[in-house]
Amino acid sequence: MxxxxxxxxxxxxxxxxxxxxxxxxxxxxxxxxxxxxxxxxxxxxxxxxxxxxxxxxxxxxxxxxxxxxxxxxxxxxxxxxxxxxxxxxxxxxxxxxxxxxxxxxxxxxxxxxxxxxxxxxxxxxxxxxxxxxxxxxxxxxxxxxxxxxxxxxxxxxxxxxxxxxxxxxxxxxxxxxxxxxxxxxxxxxxxxxxxxxxxxxxxxxxFRHKEYPSVALIMTTNKLSTQDLLNFWKTKKTCEVSTVSCRVVIFTPLPQHFFSQLSEPVISLPVPPPFISFTAVLLGELRRMQPLRNEPLLRVSAY
The missing domain is CATH 3.40.33.10 (CAP)
Structure with a gap:
């Protein structure tokens, strides 16, 4: 059933x-x-x-x-x-x-x-x-x-x-x-x-009995300062998007020096436009990478 x-x-x-x-x-x-x-x-x-x-x-x-x-x-x-x-x-x-x-x-x-x-x-x-x-x-x-x-x-x-x-x-x-x-x-x-x-x-x-990595699709086209991004990460680290409770945040564009200030593992993932395709591509990539030992911060680069 x-x-x-x-x-x-x-x-x-x-x-x-x-x-x-x-x-x-x-x-x-x-x-x-x-x-x-x-x-x-x-x-x-x-x-x-x-x-x-x-x-x-x-x-x-x-x-x-x-x-x-x-x-x-x-x-x-x-x-x-x-x-x-x-x-x-x-x-x-x-x-x-x-x-x-x-x-x-x-x-x-x-x-x-x-x-x-x-x-x-x-x-x-x-x-x-x-x-x-x-x-x-x-x-x-x-x-x-x-x-x-x-x-x-x-x-x-x-x-x-x-x-x-x-x-x-x-x-x-x-x-x-x-x-x-x-x-x-x-x-x-x-x-x-x-x-x-x-x-x-x-x-x-x-290993399959560990919690799944989860996904948040939080996107902005504005250029934010590193401090803005860090503040956002600290205050919005838990959220809910559709059926997925999330602790993984995506920003676009992303300054390179932002990642050096985070302890989470970072995975670079190029994603083609349009933005609406991010969900399918990202979830597909997560499935492909299973099992994940830690919950990653996914860096998304839009072409």
Whole structure:
């Protein structure tokens, strides 16, 4: 199952009255919520039967969580309609996976929803890949190549496509998403991990679990003084552009002596006009350079 859409952050917990009970839905930055989502996925991934030789350890991705939150706000019990949009929503994944769950507010917890997806295992035969009912949520939970997850829950007065009112709509997005074939390769745990990976609870863990470099497209045609640029760098080092939380700043034109005063690694990247093409070229270059050990300051030279 797949997903794609632009996103904005949701940072406030929502407390609702359900009958005589106050129900709190966590936001996508809630640490307990994040831990619950990640822990539940990795638990089921580490316990697959037959054993997986290539199951990757899964970690949280805030961009995927924002994708999930934006789609959940539609309160439509259906998968995101923008499928297979190449790198549209995430700088590192050409397409994303998606699992959805809906229920009453008192029923909701991240772990119970993920468990419900996993319970589809009873309809799935691993060796024949036959599914007798609904299995796609299960196969996504245990899809070996998926190593990033981001989830969100939304209160909905009504969830279209169901008879649920005043309910919780829970979504998880995955990178990369699942596609045709077996969800994992049968074999001794971690026996087919990528090179240099370690084995943790029967799961392969490696460099890919570090945070992604992120990108900001902040451009000016004005010539700014070095001090102006340094002040801007210090005060605008965090920002949000489209789906990407950013700490990487681009200026054009750029004085040579500016870079000597920064501690961040600098990558020179010539970019052809028009400026509107910066996003695609830059994100493509970041993908090509993976893995990046440090978050770079990208110097862009326009021809």
């Amino acid at each position: 797949w997903v794609a859409l632009a996103v904005t952050a949701w940072t406030v917990s929502l407390v609702l009255s359900y009958g005589n009970t106050a129900v709190s839905l966590p936001d996508i930055e809630n640490e307990d919520f994040i831990k619950d989502c990640v822990r539940s996925h990795n638990k089921f991934r580490s316990e697959v039967n037959p054993r997986a030789s290539d199951m990757l350890y899964m970690t949280w991705d805030p961009v995927l969580a924002r994708v999930a939150k934006t789609w959940a706000r539609n309160c439509q019990f259906a998968h995101n309609t923008q499928l297979h949009s190449s790198f549209k929503l995430h700088p590192n994944f050409s397409s994303l996976g998606e699992n959805i769950w809906a229920g009453s507010l008192p029923q909701f917890s991240a772990s119970s929803a993920i468990t419900a997806w996993h319970n589809e295992i009873e309809y799935y035969e691993f060796r024949t890949q036959k599914c007798t009912w609904v299995c796609g949520h299960y196969t996504q939970v245990v899809w070996a190549a998926s190593y990033k997850v981001g989830c969100a829950v939304q209160f909905c007065p009504s969830i279209h496509g169901t008879n649920i009112h005043d309910g919780a709509f829970f979504i998880c997005n995955y990178g990369p998403g699942q596609y045709r074939g077996q969800p994992y390769t049968e074999g001794s745990s971690c026996s087919a991990c990528p090179k240099d990976d370690q084995c943790l609870d029967n799961l392969c863990i490696g």
